[in-house]
Amino acid sequence: MTIHEYGKSNAKTVVLVHPSVVMWDFFEYLIPLLEKDCHVIIPALPGYDENDSQQNFTSVENIAGELAEWLVKNKITTIDVLYGCSMGGSIVLRMLADKKITVNNTICDGGITPYQIPWLLTRFIAVKDFLLISMGKTGGFSLLEKVFATDEYSKEDLEYMAKVFRFISYKTIWRTFESCNNYRMPEGTIEYLGKLEYWYGDKERKERAKDLAYVKEHFLHVKFIEMKNMGHASMATLYPENMAERIMDLAK
Numbered sequence: 001m002t003i004h005e006y007g008k009s010n011a012k013t014v015v016l017v018h019p020s021v022v023m024w025d026f027f028e029y030l031i032p033l034l035e036k037d038c039h040v041i042i043p044a045l046p047g048y049d050e051n052d053s054q055q056n057f058t059s060v061e062n063i064a065g066e067l068a069e070w071l072v073k074n075k076i077t078t079i080d081v082l083y084g085c086s087m088g089g090s091i092v093l094r095m096l097a098d099k100k101i102t103v104n105n106t107i108c109d110g111g112i113t114p115y116q117i118p119w120l121l122t123r124f125i126a127v128k129d130f131l132l133i134s135m136g137k138t139g140g141f142s143l144l145e146k147v148f149a150t151d152e153y154s155k156e157d158l159e160y161m162a163k164v165f166r167f168i169s170y171k172t173i174w175r176t177f178e179s180c181n182n183y184r185m186p187e188g189t190i191e192y193l194g195k196l197e198y199w200y201g202d203k204e205r206k207e208r209a210k211d212l213a214y215v216k217e218h219f220l221h222v223k224f225i226e227m228k229n230m231g232h233a234s235m236a237t238l239y240p241e242n243m244a245e246r247i248m249d250l251a252k
Helices: 060-073 087-098 121-148 156-168 170-182 208-217 242-252
Strands: 002-006 012-017 037-044 079-087 102-109 195-201 223-227
Touching: 012 060, 012 087, 012 242, 037 060, 037 242, 060 087, 060 156, 060 170, 079 087, 087 102, 087 170, 121 170, 121 242, 195 208, 208 223
Parallel strands: 012 037, 012 079, 079 102, 102 195, 195 223
Antiparallel strands: 002 037
């Protein structure tokens, strides 16, 4: 797993974990806003690294452990802000549960939580998600343009997604959604260090209902923050200044 670093001389440490169907440069607008004051660490997750396209996505648990091991190996035992979006949110929740790293502030932005339904039913959902996302790989830009015609995505955003679809494997697509929906977590209340915020857009409130309920039940003292006029995973690309300000407020 390749790790990209910026502002290495700064004392404050911010780790950013990207969603699925994008690359690490999902945070390209955010990096210049943070690197002057923070040591910014961004992993290029397996399966989504254009420069190492032979790798496949492994699992939420494996990547959470691998990222924590890299941090410890590089003598980073405390993170001021740990941010993960969607799939990245799954990874940061697992890192919180593992407690291998001290995290002062965690942001789970539209993070996906494990299904609390019978295992067999999760198989049907995994197949449905796989087929839906695989259509983006086979259909390319023209299909994405039809699917997201009325959404927040620009033509450039859709071209970027089509580029990612061209190199990610079907194995990565399957493992991503199967793992994000079924990764293992401790039962009952999950003890964690520091503070936890769960962000979500008001336009995705219905889609995040099960995730909100899971986090509320298992992570005590979580603070829910609803972003007005926003959909899923839109902060880093559409509102980077707002996002940077919120991260810096937590990092103080």
